[in-house]
Amino acid sequence: MINEQVIPLFSKPMFKTAIEIKLDITPINWIENYTNFISDNQQVLNLPEFAELRTAIEEKLYTYFYGIVNASQDCEIYITESWFNKTEKGQSHHRHWHPNSVLSGIVALSTDPTSGATVFITSAFDTIEYDINEPNLYNSKRWGINLASGDMLIFPSSVEHLVEQYNGDTPRITLSFNTFVKGVVNRNPLTQLKI
Numbered sequence: 001m002i003n004e005q006v007i008p009l010f011s012k013p014m015f016k017t018a019i020e021i022k023l024d025i026t027p028i029n030w031i032e033n034y035t036n037f038i039s040d041n042q043q044v045l046n047l048p049e050f051a052e053l054r055t056a057i058e059e060k061l062y063t064y065f066y067g068i069v070n071a072s073q074d075c076e077i078y079i080t081e082s083w084f085n086k087t088e089k090g091q092s093h094h095r096h097w098h099p100n101s102v103l104s105g106i107v108a109l110s111t112d113p114t115s116g117a118t119v120f121i122t123s124a125f126d127t128i129e130y131d132i133n134e135p136n137l138y139n140s141k142r143w144g145i146n147l148a149s150g151d152m153l154i155f156p157s158s159v160e161h162l163v164e165q166y167n168g169d170t171p172r173i174t175l176s177f178n179t180f181v182k183g184v185v186n187r188n189p190l191t192q193l194k195i
Contacts, residue, residue: 102156
């Protein structure tokens with residue numbers, strides 16, 4: 001019997017999960033951000049009214065970092081920035097990545113799950129690009145993920161992404177965050193790092 005398997009070597013894992021959300025964001029002040037709006041405060045998870053949300057996000061962040069990535073507990077991951085996004089009908093988010101961050105995340109607070117997918121894009125290239133019959137995780141250069149309210153994505157900050165044009169009747173509201181690390185990052189000779 002032949003044992004065949006597909007090995008997702010050198011993958012960029014995206015962690016999709018969900019959290020329960022009950023927020024009042026009516027007091028948020030919005031400013032323009034390229035093709036949509038962001039909150040004027042980029043430290044919203046430091047506000048007392050969002051303390052429960054921060055705790056729920058950190059639990060999922062630790063699941064990804066210590067459980068999936070399997071990082072040492074001597075290396076602490078923490079949230080450095082957090083902000084709200086508002087995307088109205090006909091708007092989108094520009095193509096970007098998150099420099100000065102290790103992992104980034106998106107929490108969908110209010111959205112139409114059939115519109116405005118978050119699309120991840122690889123900057124890796126192949127020697128030959130084939131015509132493909134059906135896109136899948138192994139042959140795609142772009143992959144869209146639709147979010148419903150309460151959904152959360154965590155991903156490496158270096159992965160480029162955008163949000164497609166949103167056509168929902170009510171605004172797409174999300175919270176985004178960036179992270180960094182401190183402590184003993186690596187003990188190996190010639191790559192040791194303590195921050």
